[in-house]
Amino acid sequence: MSDQITDRKAKLEKIRALGVDPYGGRFESVTKNAAIRAASEPLNIEPGQIVESDAARFRAAGRVVLYRDIGSLIFMTVRDWTGDLQFGVSKKMLQGGAGVSPGGTNVLPGSAGVSPAVGGDTTWKVAKLLDLGDIVGIDGRLGRTKTGELTLWASHFTLLSKAVRPPPEKYHGLTDVEARYRRRYVDLFASPESQRVFVLRARIIDYARDVLRRRGFIEVDTPVLQPIYGGAAARPFETHHNTLDMKLYLRISPELYLKRCLVGGLERVYEFARCFRNEGISPRHNPEFTMLELYQAYGDYHDMMDITEEIIAGAARDVIGSLKIKFGEREIDYTPPWPRRRYTELFAEHVGFPLTDLAKVRVRARELGMEEKKLDDVVVISKVFEHHVEPHLVNPTFVIDYPAPLCPLTKRHPQDPQLALRFEPYINSMEIGNAYSELNDPAIQRENLGAQLAGEGDETMRVMDEDFCEALEHGMPPAGGLGIGIDRVVMLLTGSPSIRDVLLFPLQRPECR
RNA sequence: GAGGGCGUAGCUCAGUCGGUAGAGCAACGGCCUUUUAAGCCGUGGGUCCCGAGUUCGAGUCUCGGCGCCCUCACCA
Numbered sequence: 001m002s003d004q005i006t007d008r009k010a011k012l013e014k015i016r017a018l019g020v021d022p023y024g025g026r027f028e029s030v031t032k033n034a035a036i037r038a039a040s041e042p043l044n045i046e047p048g049q050i051v052e053s054d055a056a057r058f059r060a061a062g063r064v065v066l067y068r069d070i071g072s073l074i075f076m077t078v079r080d081w082t083g084d085l086q087f088g089v090s091k092k093m094l095q096g097g098a099g100v101s102p103g104g105t106n107v108l109p110g111s112a113g114v115s116p117a118v119g120g121d122t123t124w125k126v127a128k129l130l131d132l133g134d135i136v137g138i139d140g141r142l143g144r145t146k147t148g149e150l151t152l153w154a155s156h157f158t159l160l161s162k163a164v165r166p167p168p169e170k171y172h173g174l175t176d177v178e179a180r181y182r183r184r185y186v187d188l189f190a191s192p193e194s195q196r197v198f199v200l201r202a203r204i205i206d207y208a209r210d211v212l213r214r215r216g217f218i219e220v221d222t223p224v225l226q227p228i229y230g231g232a233a234a235r236p237f238e239t240h241h242n243t244l245d246m247k248l249y250l251r252i253s254p255e256l257y258l259k260r261c262l263v264g265g266l267e268r269v270y271e272f273a274r275c276f277r278n279e280g281i282s283p284r285h286n287p288e289f290t291m292l293e294l295y296q297a298y299g300d301y302h303d304m305m306d307i308t309e310e311i312i313a314g315a316a317r318d319v320i321g322s323l324k325i326k327f328g329e330r331e332i333d334y335t336p337p338w339p340r341r342r343y344t345e346l347f348a349e350h351v352g353f354p355l356t357d358l359a360k361v362r363v364r365a366r367e368l369g370m371e372e373k374k375l376d377d378v379v380v381i382s383k384v385f386e387h388h389v390e391p392h393l394v395n396p397t398f399v400i401d402y403p404a405p406l407c408p409l410t411k412r413h414p415q416d417p418q419l420a421l422r423f424e425p426y427i428n429s430m431e432i433g434n435a436y437s438e439l440n441d442p443a444i445q446r447e448n449l450g451a452q453l454a455g456e457g458d459e460t461m462r463v464m465d466e467d468f469c470e471a472l473e474h475g476m477p478p479a480g481g482l483g484i485g486i487d488r489v490v491m492l493l494t495g496s497p498s499i500r501d502v503l504l505f506p507l508q509r510p511e512c513r
Numbered sequence: 514g515a516g517g518g519c520g521u522a523g524c525u526c527a528g529u530c531g532g533u534a535g536a537g538c539a540a541c542g543g544c545c546u547u548u549u550a551a552g553c554c555g556u557g558g559g560u561c562c563c564g565a566g567u568u569c570g571a572g573u574c575u576c577g578g579c580g581c582c583c584u585c586a587c588c589a
Contacts, residue, residue: 003558004523004540048547066550073546090546132539145547169524169538171550176524178581190524234589252589279588280514289589431589485589498582509580 008164011129015159018122022162027137031058034082040142040150050143050153060085060152061137061160063189064130066170074127075151078136081195087138088151089127094120095155123157132170133163181506200319201490201502205272207315208292208486211307217268217294222257224250224274228465231255231409233452234277237287250276255409255481256468258295259438262479263471270294272486283498284430287507290486295438299480301421304435305398307482308425309336312396312432312489320493327428327495330394338396338425346399347381350389355381355403378405393426408448410436411478425484427492435482442472 015022031039036058043051050056065084066077074089130136137160140152168174173190180187180194187194209219227246229236231253239248254273261269276288292311296303316334317323323335347355355361358377365372365380368387372380381403393399400423404412407420421437439445446469453462490502500506 007540066548068548068551069545070548070551071545073548075548075551077549086549088547092546145549147547147549149547149549151547166523166539169550171538172525174524176520176581178520179524181581232589277589280586282588283583285589434589511580 004166005164008131008162008166011131012162012164015126015129015162018125020122020126020159022159024137024158024160027059027061027158027160029059030061030080030137032082033060033062033078033080033085036060036085036142036152037083037150043142045142045144045150047144047148048146050141052141056142057139058142058152059137059139060087062135064132064134064136065167065190067130067132069128074130076130076136079189079192081199083192086145086149086151087136087140088143088145088153089124089138089157090153091124093153093155094123094127094157126159127154127157130159131163131166133165133167134159135161135163178508181500181508182511184504197490197494197496197502198504200494203319204315204490204493205486207319208311208484211311211314212268212270212294215268215296215307217270217296218266220258220261220266220269220271222251222254222261222271222273224276226251226257228463228467229253230449230462230465230468232275232277233456234279237276237278252277253291253483254293255483256465258293258481259476259479260468260471262295262297262438263474263476267297267477268295281507283500284488284491286487286499286503289499289503291483292486293481293483295479295481297477297479300437300478301400301423301435301480304480304482305338305340305423305425308398308433308435308484309338309396311484312425312427312493313338315489316493325493325495327492328497330428332428332492333395338398340398340400340423342401343385343399343403344401344419346389346392347385350392351384355385376405378403382406390426390429393429396425396427398423398425407436408452409439409445411439411441430488430492431485432488432492433482433484435480438476438479438481440472440476440478442469445469445472 012022039055039058043056045051060078060080062078062080062085064076065079068075072091076087076089077084078087137158138152138154139156140154143151143153145151168186168190174180174183174187188198189195212219225239225241225248227248229249229252232255234252236249236252239250240246241248251273252275254271254275258269258271271293273291273293274288275291278287279285281287294307313323313334313336316325324331324333326332344355351364353360361377361381361384362372364384368384370380370383375383401413401419402422402424404410404418404420407422410420410422413419413421423435424431425433439448449464449469453464456462487499487502490496491499494502496502
């Protein structure tokens with residue numbers, strides 16, 4: 001059967017028989033491996049030397065990723081989330097009187113060796129019973145081996161958690177993508193580069209929060225469970241509340257609630273909104289994803305472009321450390337200001353004729369193999385745009401002033417009512433957001449939403465959000481609004497080709513085991 | 514939804530023309546006080562994704578199913 005598990009459980013019992021709890025408790029005041037490395041620099045440790053001074057005493061902890069037993073001497077490479085460090089355990093150097101480190105808590109109550117605690121001899125036996133994947137803590141003195149490797153030599157040694165399952169192969173780690181997604185916990189500890197993505201994700205989000213806080217925004221939470229869904233064009237997930245006996249939808253967008261906040265006088269609000277869309281899955285689409293959405297009263301979409309640049313270019317510079325970041329074979333230049341290009345101009349430039357020449361647009365659509373007869377003009381235009389223009393939008397570009405019929409929640413362009421004051425930032429041919437000068441005329445809003453519902457026909461169960469329209473009738477300040485697909489931004493900044501690489505636990509069908 | 518690719522030991526992977534299942538790491542037993550993916554000697558380990566079929570014989574060929582990845586479609 002699964003003999004490695006059996007072997008490890010046998011060791012577990014041997015360790016318990018020694019009076020040591022293989023699952024330790026609190027082990028605080030640990031210095032991170034990276035900090036220990038940094039602290040070693042001024043010590044100028046010579047190969048073969050072990051430093052006696054207090055400046056070289058450290059407590060460290062982490063997971064055993066490499067283990068080399070040389071008889072009466074054990075070397076192990078121990079990983080924490082700052083990096084790896086070699087621990088050395090020498091039979092002669094272990095101090096008795098505590099099989100656990102001072103402050104360690106893993107002496108089994110009532111065991112034979114409990115008082116005055118297990119000795120160095122017991123500690124040694126435990127060290128010999130270690131396996132790859134175990135989590136250990138040590139107190140020791142810093143030195144260098146003959147070959148110059150920085151090493152923390154244990155005076156006390158503690159087993160903090162015994163792994164009864166074997167880790168993946170120590171050199172390759174987990175490479176099978178399915179295994180990495182299904183058992184992310186293994187992928188994370190086996191692959192520092194995977195861990196790095198999620199640390200960077202957190203820092204990028206922190207960075208965005210800092211930008212918004214400096215600009216006077218407050219973070220709010222709006223409903224995920226919504227009786228009426230809206231704010232985007234997508235099919236929703238449905239659910240049901242038992243005691244209210246009520247149909248509910250998981251939100252496809254927080255937009256209509258955040259605008260209610262504007263009506264209420266919360267002038268600058270943002271939300272990191274987990275959204276759910278019951279649509280196809282692809283390397284750029286996950287059924288649940290995170291949208292940073294924000295609204296600024298008295299602003300417009302130009303302000304939103306400034307914020308977009310400040311967050312994304314700033315995160316590139318300050319979190320990743322460069323305004324030029326590779327993605328696949330390409331290098332993307334995030335240096336602001338990003339070009340702001342009109343939709344109509346880009347269309348004419350890359351398609352070869354203006355989008356107002358509808359006959360030509362439809363001919364081109366047919367050439368692309370499209371069933372264009374049943375589609376509205378603007379839909380055909382947008383398909384042709386996607387096909388011909390998006391591939392050219394590699395470096396960050398704001399595409400501005402979209403055809404109005406595509407934008408039911410957007411204010412019209414004052415010079416051209418055919419256009420809407422909307423932009424989408426594109427990077428690496430991918431939409432990474434959506435923003436506009438928000439429509440605040442309640443009559444036009446009601447009309448647009450009605451037209452949208454009519455366009456969707458009976459295929460969706462969508463109904464008019466009367467309460468939202470009523471809110472606008474109380475007066476919503478003019479405002480700029482912005483949504484940024486956080487997952488996609490993290491993909492770009494970390495060089496991750498699939499959205500699943502930046503989601504800790506992407507949706508997978510049940511495993512047949 | 515359509516097409517293509519993949520699925521073999523805990524992990525990473527070989528497996529020829531259809532002929533009784535292989536390596537490295539990991540594991541187990543032994544040796545070793547300066548290793549670096551430690552080394553040396555020895556040992557064990559398989560639902561070849563699942564199920565049918567063809568065949569004297571299937572990891573290999575055929576069909577069906579499941580899962581994952583990619584492309585396209587839908588969508589965003």
